[in-house]
Amino acid sequence: MPAILEVKGLKTQFLVRGGVVRAVDGIDLRVNRGETVGIVGESGSGKSMTALSILRLVPEPGKIVEGSITFDGRDVLAMNRDELRKFRGNDVSMIFQDPMSSLNPVLKVGYQIEEAMKSHDRFSAEESKSRVPMLLRRVRIPDADRRAKEFPHQFSGGMRQRAMIAMGLSNEPDVLIADEPTTALDVTVQAQILQQLRDLNRELGTAIVLITHNMAVVANICTWVVVMYAGRVVEQGPTAEIFRSPQHPYTWSLLRSIPRIDEKLGGKLLTISGLPPDLTNLPPGCKFHPRCRFTVDRCFTEEPDLFNVGPQHESRCWVQMDNVPDPDSDLREAPVVPLEEDAGALVIAGEESAAAV
Amino acid sequence: MSRGTAIYGARRLLLVLGTAFIVSSVTFLAIHALPGTAFTCEKNPAGCAHQNAVYGLNDPLFIQYRTFLWNLIHGDLGYSYINQGTQVVPLLLREAGASLLLGLFAIVVTIVVGLIIGVTAAVRQNTWLDYALSSFVVFGYSIPSFVLATFIIILTGIALPNWAGSIGWGAPEQIPIPAIALGLPYAAVVARLVRASMLDVIRQDYVRTAWAKGLSSRVIIVRHALRNALIPVITIGGPLVTAIITGSVVIETIFGIPGLGKEFVVSITTRDYGIVVGLYTFYAVLVGLANLGVDLLYPVLDPRIRYA
Numbered sequence: 001m002p003a004i005l006e007v008k009g010l011k012t013q014f015l016v017r018g019g020v021v022r023a024v025d026g027i028d029l030r031v032n033r034g035e036t037v038g039i040v041g042e043s044g045s046g047k048s049m050t051a052l053s054i055l056r057l058v059p060e061p062g063k064i065v066e067g068s069i070t071f072d073g074r075d076v077l078a079m080n081r082d083e084l085r086k087f088r089g090n091d092v093s094m095i096f097q098d099p100m101s102s103l104n105p106v107l108k109v110g111y112q113i114e115e116a117m118k119s120h121d122r123f124s125a126e127e128s129k130s131r132v133p134m135l136l137r138r139v140r141i142p143d144a145d146r147r148a149k150e151f152p153h154q155f156s157g158g159m160r161q162r163a164m165i166a167m168g169l170s171n172e173p174d175v176l177i178a179d180e181p182t183t184a185l186d187v188t189v190q191a192q193i194l195q196q197l198r199d200l201n202r203e204l205g206t207a208i209v210l211i212t213h214n215m216a217v218v219a220n221i222c223t224w225v226v227v228m229y230a231g232r233v234v235e236q237g238p239t240a241e242i243f244r245s246p247q248h249p250y251t252w253s254l255l256r257s258i259p260r261i262d263e264k265l266g267g268k269l270l271t272i273s274g275l276p277p278d279l280t281n282l283p284p285g286c287k288f289h290p291r292c293r294f295t296v297d298r299c300f301t302e303e304p305d306l307f308n309v310g311p312q313h314e315s316r317c318w319v320q321m322d323n324v325p326d327p328d329s330d331l332r333e334a335p336v337v338p339l340e341e342d343a344g345a346l347v348i349a350g351e352e353s354a355a356a357v
Numbered sequence: 358m359s360r361g362t363a364i365y366g367a368r369r370l371l372l373v374l375g376t377a378f379i380v381s382s383v384t385f386l387a388i389h390a391l392p393g394t395a396f397t398c399e400k401n402p403a404g405c406a407h408q409n410a411v412y413g414l415n416d417p418l419f420i421q422y423r424t425f426l427w428n429l430i431h432g433d434l435g436y437s438y439i440n441q442g443t444q445v446v447p448l449l450l451r452e453a454g455a456s457l458l459l460g461l462f463a464i465v466v467t468i469v470v471g472l473i474i475g476v477t478a479a480v481r482q483n484t485w486l487d488y489a490l491s492s493f494v495v496f497g498y499s500i501p502s503f504v505l506a507t508f509i510i511i512l513t514g515i516a517l518p519n520w521a522g523s524i525g526w527g528a529p530e531q532i533p534i535p536a537i538a539l540g541l542p543y544a545a546v547v548a549r550l551v552r553a554s555m556l557d558v559i560r561q562d563y564v565r566t567a568w569a570k571g572l573s574s575r576v577i578i579v580r581h582a583l584r585n586a587l588i589p590v591i592t593i594g595g596p597l598v599t600a601i602i603t604g605s606v607v608i609e610t611i612f613g614i615p616g617l618g619k620e621f622v623v624s625i626t627t628r629d630y631g632i633v634v635g636l637y638t639f640y641a642v643l644v645g646l647a648n649l650g651v652d653l654l655y656p657v658l659d660p661r662i663r664y665a
Binding site for chain 2 (some may be wrong): 090093101104107109153164
């Protein structure tokens with residue numbers, strides 16, 4: 001399948017007083033037409049910056065310093081202001097994490113959707129206006145004609161995110177980037193929004209890049225998973241493959257830090273010790289080695305490439321985890337290299353780093 | 358305008374009337390409490406006594422106040438003591454007309470210049486243009502108005518030696534220059550506020566959404582950012598409009614404009630009671646109306662604000 005969006009060797013950095021923050025440090029990403037790609041990682045892993053880089057919306061003082069972004073054969077990084085304006089929201093659109101603050105409070109919701117279409121050439125002014133209720137109905141907003149004339153503060157959180165999705169899809173883009181679209185919403189609304197994204201992907205063939213720290217969300221709608229750590233891809237592959245046989249210790253740990261309903265009671269949940277690395281001062285060798293339970297000598301000095309570990313499956317690790325215990329076994333027996341678990345190491349079982357990732 | 362807004366506006370108007378009544382009474386009592394009168398009795402004791410009798414200034418204060426109130430509700434503030442034979446209300450209205458005309462043009466200068474400088478400086482934050490505009494703003498509100506006015510007169514006088522517009526009052530072309538001299542310092546204040554507010558707004562998520570939608574920068578700055586940025590800025594509109602309309606003694610003196618400004622000083626020093634009371638009552642009404650105007654503007658700019 002031809003890639004509609006391809007990112008190669010992307011590096012996005014922030015020059016700050018303390019040095020250079022390597023937010024995105026050499027990312028390769030490939031999105032095919034109609035595909036659903038999940039980008040997973042904890043806070044600070046560079047997933048949002050990757051998304052913002054694709055639309056060239058990196059906030060100051062951030063800069064894309066290296067790499068290429070190609071959309072449908074066109075070089076995004078070489079676009080001038082006007083080309084970029086036509087690209088945003090038309091070829092690739094984006095919806096953001098917090099629907100409460102992502103809509104303009106002083107403009108009517110319908111108008112904000114209409115103006116997204118008016119700023120591009122796909123629809124005439126009349127079509128732009130008449131499509132608004134249809135778009136709102138498509139994301140299951142009841143009473144769409146009346147709702148279009150309301151302001152964002154008259155919408156609930158879930159409805160605002162639906163309105164954002166309607167806006168994002170209004171120009172029938174080839175790719176929709178959804179940056180943690182459900183994080184700010186409660187669980188039942190989350191499920192509805194995800195269901196809608198999946199339906200829209202099927203109905204319209206819009207490729208979706210879903211950025212999340214929630215593995216369950218990925219399992220729900222993505223066909224391809226990219227796991228990020230410290231600004232780089234550490235593992236990628238088809239969703240089923242990643243979930244069945246994670247090859248990078250980070251992914252492996254993440255999946256084992258999720259409580260399972262079919263697990264026997266009284267077991268201990270796996271946690272990933274330590275903190276995400278300081279992006280101004282990355283450790284030598286593999287960036288995950290300070291928190292890894294499977295380290296070998298090489299991990300401390302030399303960073304691995306993304307190696308093929310399956311037909312479409314790549315992992316950035318020196319250790320081949322072919323014989324990792326199957327997910328149903330007792331995870332306490334799992335570590336290959338024992339970690340000094342009782343040494344008082346900082347264990348974070350918080351939402352970001354382990355359990356919810 | 359919604360029904361709630363109309364009721365709110367009507368209630369506020371009543372409040373303005375009440376305030377005007379209180380201000381006029383307090384001013385009346387305060388100015389009578391000041392020692393001295395409009396008429397000096399040393400040189401011409403007979404004439405002075407006569408004048409005092411004519412204007413009822415020999416009556417007990419209570420009687421004078423009663424007469425004042427009775428006249429006030431009929432819209433009459435009596436005669437000016439200094440401009441003999443001139444009634445206070447028509448005199449003030451005539452002067453207020455000049456001040457209003459000048460003030461309106463000065464407000465246009467303030468808004469246009471303030472917005473352009475503020476928005477440009479914010480959009481080009483931390484560039485040489487921002488620094489230049491911000492320096493200009495500091496210059497604008499720290500320079501005394503008589504220096505600024507004189508400077509502008511000299512400049513236009515050199516640039517357009519045969520133009521009547523650089524000084525004087527009475528012809529239409531004589532409006533812009535004093536309006537600029539009066540409006541520029543306030544424009545500097547507005548520019549500072551707009552810049553700060555814009556800097557806050559352009560970092561908001563919804564502005565990022567607007568960029569991600571592919572809108573043009575002009576639309577984003579004007580429709581999405583500026584509209585939100587103005588909500589906190591219009592708060593100063595009330596005092597600003599009042600200050601500009603009541604004019605500046607300095608500007609009116611320099612340009613020879615027969616406005617209200619000079620009365621604020623002259624009427625008190627000459628104990629021209631009627632003028633003082635009328636002037637400060639007018640000022641109170643103006644403050645009330647300007648603030649009411651601002652409060653009615655909030656729901657227009659921000660749909661989240663409603664008067665129930």
